[in-house]
Structures are given as structure tokens and as C-alpha cells.
Amino acid sequence: MRYRRRHSRALLAVVLTAVLGAAGCGGSGDKSPAPGGTKARTVPVWNRSPASVAAVGDSITRGFDACTVLSDCPEVSWATGTSTDLDSLAVRLLGRTEATESSWNYAVTGARMRDLADQMKQAATHAPELVTVMIGANDACRATTSAMTSVTRFRAGFEEAMATLRKALPKTQVYVASVPNLKRLWSQGRTNPLGKQVWKLGICPSMLGDADDLDTAATVRRDTVQRRVEDYNKVLAEVCAKDRRCRFDGGAVFDYDFTTEQLSHWDWFHPSTDGQQRLAAIAYRTVTSRTP
Template sequence: MPDGSARLHPRTARLRPRTALAALAAMSLLGGAVLTGCDSGPGETTKGAAAGEARRPAPAPPVWNRSPDSVAAVGDSITRGFDACSVLADCPEASWATGTDREVRSLAVRLLGASGAQAHSWNHARTGARIAELPEQIARAAEEGPALVTVMIGANDACRDSVRAMTPVADFRRSFETSMRALRKKAPKAQVYVSSVPDLKRLWSTGRGNPLGKQIWKLGICKSMLADADDVGPAAVARRAAVRDRVVAYNRVLHEVCAKDARCRDDGGAVFDYRFTGKQLSQWDWFHPGRDGQARLAEIAYRTVTATRPPA
């Protein structure tokens, strides 16, 4: 007989706890949604975002300053303006980097103006210098406290009495890395513009059409490339190709080492690729840039230094 107490069917008894749990879960989700709605109304969401923006640090200024206020130059005869004004003589006033010649409009003049270039630029390059001398030059340049250091070097490492005497690529790399470390030790925030080494073979090809230039070459300028200027036999062709290959290797080193430094830009090979005409070469040796050629180098440097991004 029935005892008056409620009895559940076994199937119903198995389902009810699960149903209850499902109901509790649904209520929890609903409650969570309600709470979320209360905490994140339109006004509160805006305030939270604003507070997050306020806490976010301001973006750091760009590392590269496109308007440096002083320039120090290091390098070789090209930066000294060799043969730009007179035969076998430096002409630093015609230097692409720091010169004051109005026809050239050097990088320093373009960045600082004529009076600024005179007061805030320095030329530590030396005619005949090779990469091994660069650490010393850069150390002297760093003492000026420049905002920008320009580097153009490597031609004399390839311009030797013979192909065998050219500076080995590993030594070239070691000297350039040492130079950059020396700069960072004394002037950690100085920017560096690195010019590629010009294509010496193209300069030979352009200059050998001038009889006077070839006579100057016989005095010993860049023998590895310019000796026997009219010889186009297999040995001479192979010699000139070897010099050009070494210049390409030097430029690769300059690019790779510079790329590791956030405050360094190279020209992306623009100087190497530039096709100097006879008008742009020295009227005495037809190898070094004349005033017009120096102006073209200044243009390339200015374009690189002031660009929003470095060359690809």
C-alpha cells in the first residue's frame, strides 16, 4: 500500500539532478551577463579606454634625425676634393661632404646653410687613406661631437700597385667594425652616413678617352685599375674585373656592418651605380670627381640622409 510519501520513477530520479544543474548554469550565465552589462555601459567603456590610453607610454621619437646640426667627414681623397680644383692637390672647399664651394653645395651646406657649414663641419679625411686608417679618423671626428659622420673609403684599398696587394675583404670588415665601435664608444648617438665605393672600372672606361687624363694616370694613380689604360687583352681585362669584384665585396661589407647599427645609413649602392660623365670628372686626372661630380655626390648623400626611410 502507499505510505503517503512521494515516490519518484527511477528514470525521473536520474534526470532531475542534471536538469537542476543545467538551470543553475543558465542562471549563472545570465547573472554574469547582467553584471557585465552593469559594469561596461557606454560611459564606463569610454572611461576605461581613455584610462588605458593615458597609461600607454608616448611613442618613442625616431632614431634617425633627418636634420642633423653638425657634420664630420672621414675618408680618402674624394672627400678631400683631390684634383677638383688644381692638379694633384687637395681642394677641401670643393668636398661633397663639408665643402663651401657654391657650385658643389656640399652635404653640410645643404643641411646647415653656408654659415652653419663653416662653423659646424669638420673634414678629417686624408688623401691616400685606406680602411686601416679609419678607426683613427673616426676617433678624431668623434671628439668634435658631431650629429652626423660621413664615411667614404675603400677606393685606395682596391687601388694598389697590383691585384695581389689589395686589402683582403676580411681585413676590410675588421677595420670597419673597429671604426664603428670606436665611434659608439665616444659618440654613441652620432649618426653615420656611409657612401658606397665608386665603380672604378666605370671610371676607367669613361676617363680613358681623354689623352691628358691617361698621362696623369701614368704617374701611378690606381695602378691596379688604370695601368696600361688602352690594353684590352685577356690579362688586363681579368685584372680590372678582379678590382671591380673587390670593390663590390667592400660595398657589401659596408652595407652589412652599417645595417647592424640603428644610427647608420648607407646609400644603397647609389654612388657605385652612378654613371659619372667626363664633365663630372676632374679636368686633370679624369678619375677623381671634379666640382660637378662632387655636387652629384652631395646630392646622393643629402637624399639619403633626409629620406624618411633608408634605401632598400
């Protein structure tokens, strides 16, 4: 009788295992063997609470012109800033004290997509659990529309950057922000006389040059820049989608209806501290969402 009971329980366990396996109840994460190799352990692909953050990108992530004129201000960066004036992504994920010790900012003012692979290499030295990416505005903000980075080169640059990171850190997560809406920036900033004067110094001439010019040529120029930004965002989404540990913001930064309150009053182009706060909130929602 004891033998038959043990045999029945063993048989029941085998049947249940087969049924649950067929029903797909094992989860969608990575499977790695448990100690002893006796049973598979499911590990989620996306960790919604990473313990360290590294940032790469351009002047937006450096907090340029958010605190003082013509200067980086990484302490108010949307990604890794630790200032009490805002809650950056790192602060929201780690806490302000831990963010000081476990976040790193390798973004460079003026950087373009071609520079991203080198930044990834530097960020990888800390083995962060999450890398944030915001880049592309400088690829579109050129002296002329013909000088903008081609979509093909933009794609190649992003693929190289992701490959560089993956070679060093196969399991590090990546958050990718969309390129901001430069045409909305023009439409908002041009309402301020001071802003238009500052733009004449050469800030994003492909979009902001001759801000009050509404003739056909100027309209075509701005529309050309806008389409290129949209193409860049499509590339970011497509390349990111090929990596199971990469999340694109779905165009949330591009779609955000910012006002002049979110723009630096030094140059009416870069985000103010208020703008940096909004970028941090978008990133946090994407990183902590249960689904991409």
C-alpha cells in the same frame, strides 16, 4: 553620478591605451621617460635634419685635384665644402654660414680602411650629429691585385671604426657612401689621351694601368679589381645594417653613370667640382629620406 562618470572615463582611458598599444601605434623610435616618469616619449631613431656634420674618408672627400693639381681642395668637398661653387651636404643641411662653423673634415688623401678608426676618433671630439664616410677606393687601387686589401681586413677595419665612434658617441648618425665604380672610371677616362698619359704616372695601377690593353690578362686584372670593390660595398652595407643609426647609400655612388665632366681634368680620376656636386646630392637624398 559624478563618481560613476569619473570611473567611466578612467576605464575608457585604460581600454584605449591597451588597444592602441596592441596595434603598435607607439611608433618605431626610441622610447625615453617623460619628466616625472609618468609617460613614454617617442624619439625618432633617424634625424633627417642633423645640426652638425663631420666627414671621414680619403682624397675624394678632401676634394683632391678638384681645384688645382696635386692639391686638396676641401672647400669643394661633397661632404663639408662651403664654396659657392657647389652645395655640399653640410650646406644643404645647415646653410652655408652654419656649415662653416658646424662641419669638420677629417678625411685624409691616400687613406685606406685601416686608417678610418683614427679619423673617427678625431671626428668624435666635436660630437657631430652626423658623420659621413667614403672610403675604399685606395684599398682597391694598389700596384697589383694581390696588394689590394682583403675583404676580411676591410670588414675588420670598418667594424673597428664603427666601434670607435659608438664608444664615444652612441647616438651619432652615420652616412656611408659606396665605393665608386673604378671600372667605369677606366672606361670613361681612357677616351681622353691626356688622361691616359696622367694615369701612367701611377694612378690606381691595378685598374688604370695599361689603359689600352684589352688582352685576357688585363681584362682579368680589371675584373678582379671590380669584384673586390663590389665585395667592399657588400661589407659596408652589411656592417652598416647592424647599426640602427647608420645608413648606406644602397650602392648609389657605385651605380652613378658619371661622365668625364664629373672627373678632374687634372688627373681624370678624382671628382671634379661637378662630380663633387653629384656626390653631395646622393648623400642628401639618403640622409633626408623618410626611410633608409
